[in-house]
Amino acid sequence: MSTGEPKPYHHGELRPALLHAASGIIREAGIDALSMRRLADRVGVSRTAPYHHFKDKNELLCAIAEMGFADQDRMIGALIEGIGTDDGARLFENWVHAYIRFAHDNPETYDLMYGKEIWKQGEPTAVLRQVSKASFRLWVELVGELQRQKVLPASPPALRTAQACWATLHGLARLLIDGVYVQPGDLDEIANTAVELLTQRACGRDVPGTSA
Amino acid sequence: MSTGEPKPYHHGELRPALLHAASGIIREAGIDALSMRRLADRVGVSRTAPYHHFKDKNELLCAIAEMGFADQDRMIGALIEGIGTDDGARLFENWVHAYIRFAHDNPETYDLMYGKEIWKQGEPTAVLRQVSKASFRLWVELVGELQRQKVLPASPPALRTAQACWATLHGLARLLIDGVYVQPGDLDEIANTAVELLTQRACGRDVPGTSA
DNA sequence: CTAGGTAACTTGACGCCGTCAAGATATGCT
DNA sequence: AGCATATCTTGACGGCGTCAAGTTACCTAG
Known part of the structure; x- marks a missing residue:
């Protein structure tokens, strides 16, 4: 029974129970419906019980964001495993769509992960800083590989290019999440446009394999 | 004295006074410091007086966002007037930097204009929907002109290209505002990278004026 | 096995918040 | 002059985050 980790004994598993309940509330009713009091109520403890496991609400939100990064990394990992890194163009395109889909499927979590509320x-x-940095480093590495494969221009160093490209992804994700200008139905098409813009396919460059 | 618009007589100019005070609070202490009660206090009226001029807090925020769009449009207008539309590449570059600078200088307002809180x-x-739509239409028109000048690729129609490009701008702005990953000092450089990526200058195309 | 310490949890309170209901007041129109 | 109406006030409700002080259950040292 004892896993070595420190566990609450009164409730038994309050911390994980809180995180689980919080995820549920967010999924069902949105981030605004998540209050410390409601959360405590849902788990069946008193209003202030959560404060023995999270210093304040901010820490709780950070913990939720951490889980979001874990999910995202897992998803991206599965993508790379499924496609491989040989066909960079295909990988990039799939990455973009997967990223957008993640944001679409977990809008509130995405907002926590990259929104101002926490940052x-x-x-x-x-811990969150560390987790998110690791996640971004993964992205920079992929961009480096894409540059080597000439899917992305080689001229600005990987870090800068990664930042700029990711800004585009992030912008698309936010438009979708915040419901500004873009309807969900258009998003795949817009994502494709972004991919074309970034990979310069619309530029008249020869696509690898078609040149003499 | 009477301008034709309905004016409060007790206070005299409550509505504009509220908007002005609200802008002040936001500028000085951030959007989180803006509460209806505090605002009323600042103007010197009772807690619920603002509710006679704004249905609820959301309407107040929308009005502030409207002013933000007006400011932004004014700024963009000045830019076009100063540079003209002949040198599309230069206009685009300046547009991008101006856009980012606006977001940087008015982070809380920008957040209202394009954030989830309202949308x-x-x-x-x-009214806000209409104002923001007009603002975006301006952008689409500019993108069309840039496509004609071959600063941007012609292939996806103006609307799609505008959406995708704007997503990049928006993403950059948000990174800056939300304090994620990017430090303010790096932003100009990242913006330049984005411009290069989008305008495909890194692609080997001749810059207009250098070809025979 | 008991005594003490400590971690987990509860109850109560404080000062915020948005906003509704009901009353007071001043204004413009007939 | 009198009435309708727009403007503003006071009071109240339920919700929020979180601090302080008390209670309970467990762990460990003697």
């Missing part, structure tokens, strides 16, 4: 308004946890 | 969580006012 500007409150302080991100040290 | 998803609450309902945007009919």
Whole structure:
């Protein structure tokens, strides 16, 4: 029974129970419906019980965001495993769509992961900072590979190119999530346009394999 | 004295006074510091007085966002007037930097203009919808001109290209505002990278004026 | 096996928040 | 002058995050 980790004994598993319940509330009713009091109620403990496992609400949100990064990394990992890194163009295109789909499927979590609520308004946890940095490093590495395969231009270094490309993805994701200008139905097409713009296929460059 | 518009007589100019005070609070202390009660206090009226000029807080925020769009349009207008539409490449580059700078200088307003608080969580006012749509249409028209000048690829129609390009701008702005990954100092460079990516200058195309 | 310490949890309270209901007040129109 | 109406006020409700002080259950040292 004892897994070595420190566990609450009164409730038994309050911390994980809180995280699970919080995810449920967010999924069902949105991030605005998540309050410490409601959460405690849902789990069946008193209003302030959660404060023994999370210093404040910000820490709880950070923990949820962490789980989001874990999910995202898992998804991206599965993508790479399924496609491989040989066909960079295909990988990039799939990456973009997968990224957008993740944001679409987990809008509230995505907002926590990359939104101001944690990053500007409150302080991100040290753990969260680390997790998100690791996630971004993965992205930079992929961009480097794409540059080597000439899917992306080689001229600005990988970091800059990764930042710029990711800004595009992030922008698309936010448009979708925040419901600004773009309807969900258009998004796949817009994502394709973005891919074309970024990979310069619309530029008149020869697609590899078609040149003499 | 009477301008034809309906004016409050007790306070005299409550509505504009509220908007002005709200802008002040946002500028000085951030959007989170803006509450209806505090706002009323600042103007010197009772807690519920603002509710006679704005149905609820959402409507107040929409009105502030409207002012933001007006500011942005004014800025863009000045840009076009200063540069003209002949040198599309230069206009595009300046547009991008101006857009980012606007977001940087008015982060809270930008967030209201394009954030979920109004667009998803609450309902945007009919007026706000109209204003923002007009603003976006301006952008689509500019993109069309840039396509004609071959600064941007002609293949996806203006609307799609505009959406995709704007997503990039929006993504950059959000990274800056939300404080994710990007430091303010790097932003100009990243913006340049984005411009290069989108305008395909890194692609080997001749820059207009250098070809025979 | 018991005593003490500590971690987990509860109850109560404080000061915020948005906003509704009901009353007071001043204004413009007939 | 009198009435309708727009403007503003006071009071109240339920919700929020979280601090302080108390209670309970467990763990460990003697």
